[in-house]
Structures are given as structure tokens and as C-alpha cells.
Amino acid sequence: MGDISLEKVSESYMDVLKELGNIGAGNAMTALSQMLGCKVDMRVPQIRLLEFKEVGAIMGGEEQIMVGVLLGVEGDITGSMMFLVEKHSAKHLISKLMMGMVPEGDEFSEMELSAMKEVGNIIAGAYLNSLSVITNLKIFPTPPELAVDMAGAILSVPAIEFGIMGDHLLLIQSQFFDEVEIDGYFILIPDLDSYERILGSLGMPVK
Amino acid sequence: MGEIIKVGMADLKTCMSPDGLITLGLGSCIGIAIRDPITKVGGLAHIMLPDSKAIQNSGQNIAKFADTGIAELVRQMERKGALRSRMVAKIAGGATMFSFGGKSDLVQVGARNAEASIKKLKELNIPIIAQDTGANYGRTVIFYPENGNYVIRAVGKSESII
Numbered sequence: 464m465g466d467i468s469l470e471k472v473s474e475s476y477m478d479v480l481k482e483l484g485n486i487g488a489g490n491a492m493t494a495l496s497q498m499l500g501c502k503v504d505m506r507v508p509q510i511r512l513l514e515f516k517e518v519g520a521i522m523g524g525e526e527q528i529m530v531g532v533l534l535g536v537e538g539d540i541t542g543s544m545m546f547l548v549e550k551h552s553a554k555h556l557i558s559k560l561m562m563g564m565v566p567e568g569d570e571f572s573e574m575e576l577s578a579m580k581e582v583g584n585i586i587a588g589a590y591l592n593s594l595s596v597i598t599n600l601k602i603f604p605t606p607p608e609l610a611v612d613m614a615g616a617i618l619s620v621p622a623i624e625f626g627i628m629g630d631h632l633l634l635i636q637s638q639f640f641d642e643v644e645i646d647g648y649f650i651l652i653p654d655l656d657s658y659e660r661i662l663g664s665l666g667m668p669v670k
Numbered sequence: 671m672g673e674i675i676k677v678g679m680a681d682l683k684t685c686m687s688p689d690g691l692i693t694l695g696l697g698s699c700i701g702i703a704i705r706d707p708i709t710k711v712g713g714l715a716h717i718m719l720p721d722s723k724a725i726q727n728s729g730q731n732i733a734k735f736a737d738t739g740i741a742e743l744v745r746q747m748e749r750k751g752a753l754r755s756r757m758v759a760k761i762a763g764g765a766t767m768f769s770f771g772g773k774s775d776l777v778q779v780g781a782r783n784a785e786a787s788i789k790k791l792k793e794l795n796i797p798i799i800a801q802d803t804g805a806n807y808g809r810t811v812i813f814y815p816e817n818g819n820y821v822i823r824a825v826g827k828s829e830s831i832i
Contacts, residue, residue: 516681616767619679622679
């Protein structure tokens, strides 16, 4: 197992990880814009290193209902990646994608869930693809899994993965909007060895 | 009514009746509630991982693990006047939020967290008198040391008390 932990990662490494996240989120938004067939604007992503205690609060509280799409990451690096949007934003995205042909109501139908999985798949795919191009590493997503639940509960999954490496979670918040504002979050969770491999491939060996 | 004290992820707190303890949105994590029914001292730990010894470079936060978190919770309760021999526990959480065909370690972590919590409580001779773990949904839990009620809320389900 690697020797790296997020606590020990220096400022310059953190900058590299942030920049990767930034580029990934940018590409993901481009993919989303193409899929929806409309212009999607994006704010400069906020990148935060959070203590676990603070994790839930950042998305409007631990009990805020979110849609989370989780994909495994395979290839030269391994780990997982998560894309999260708030429930109403997810409804809006799905409605756009299905040209408004969605049932009324608060619940998600099977078809809507499947559409949301696909949105997550495309966004995460674009994100990972750009990461792959920059690092020259082979990175593939596995088929997505979806959950609609409290933010805290969904986030416990990536938080636990980060918990193996330290006391913080690295989160990329990208706010994007067409006619309504949508808050989206990306969490990339490389395994310990994969951190070294990503940084190494960029000419920044850890030791 | 007392105050309700919030416990974050990888965090633990103790209190005395009439105060209560809450932790929001438990997923694969476990909320371990312990109470001394005589002094009405209560404690709630929100642990994320089963075993502190299985991981190197795991950071400084002992509340993160079932083994060290429960031990510390009991210590803090004893400092408030609770007696170990009287303590009883209730646990909730440990859901599998994403299934992935049940393959990876990550999928199993909820079940392993529950197992590790049960093991540690047994080691400390603290009986578990109620349990609501597993399944695939998140839980918010509120614990009242006054009567030992452990209230569980989940999305789209009615509130239950164990």
C-alpha cells in the first residue's frame, strides 16, 4: 500500500489535484451541454478539502435529498467517482433530456432514474476521459449505480473511502446553469496507489 | 425539553438528560447510542470504518473507527458519571447505498461496520438491546438518554423508535 495520505500532500500537489478536477469538471459540463442541446454555463469550480464533520452541511444539510451516481474506476488507476445533484436539479435535468415528457410529482419513475444514470455516466465519462488525456493513463468507468437519499447517507460512501486515507474529503463543487441554477458536485476517489500514479504520470513523484 | 446536540460524521458526543443527541444522514456509517439508565448519561458515536488497526496513515481522528470510537465514547461517558456495568447500547445504520452486484469491499463496508461495532460492544460487556442496520437507505437518528428512545427517520418511511 502507498505511503501517501491527503494530510501529507503538499500545497503544490494539492494544486495539481485541484487543476485536474477543474479540467475534468469543465469537460463534463461540455458533455452535458451537448447532451441537452443547449448552452450550459459554468462557474469556476470550488475545490474544498473538508473535514468529515463539515461534509453534509455543504450541500444544504445532511438531510437534503440528493441524487448520487457512483461509478467504479478501472484501468491504470482504480477507485471510484461520484456525481451528485440536488433532487430538484436532477428533475430539471431529466425533464430537459426527455423533452419535458416526465410525470408530475416528487418521486422518480424507473425511466427517470435510468435517464439520470445515463446523465451521470456521460458526465463522469467526460470527466475521466480528460483526466486520462492529461495523465496519459488508461482510465475507464464501470456502469453507474444510482441512489436517491439524504446527502449525508450518499456521501458516507466516498467519505469512507477517503477515511481510509486520512481525515479529509476532497470535493469539487461545480455550479452550472441553463435557465435555472443547478449545483453539481464531483468526487473523485482514487485508491492510495492511484494517487501516486496520477502525480507520478505528471512528473511529480511522491518521493 | 433539553437541547439536541449534533454529532457529525466521524464524530462523537455525550450528554445528560434532558438533552438529546442527533446525527443526520447515516449511510454505511453506524450510529452507536449508549446509555446509563440510572445517571441518564448518554453518548452517540458516528463511526465510518470498522477497524483502526487495519489501516496505516489513517489520520488522527479516533471517532472514525468502530473500535477506537466506541472505546472513547465509553470513556467520556464514564467521566460524566456513567457506570460501565449499567450501560446498554442501540445501533443503527450500516446501509448499502450502492449495490454494484455486491462485489467490492466498499459495498460490504456497512455490514463490516455493524459487525465491528457489535464485536467492540461485546468486548466491553455492553449489551445491545436494539438494532436497525443494513438495507439500502439512509437514516437520521435521535437519541434521548432520558428514556433510551432511539428515533429513526428515513426518506419516504414513517418514523420508528427502537
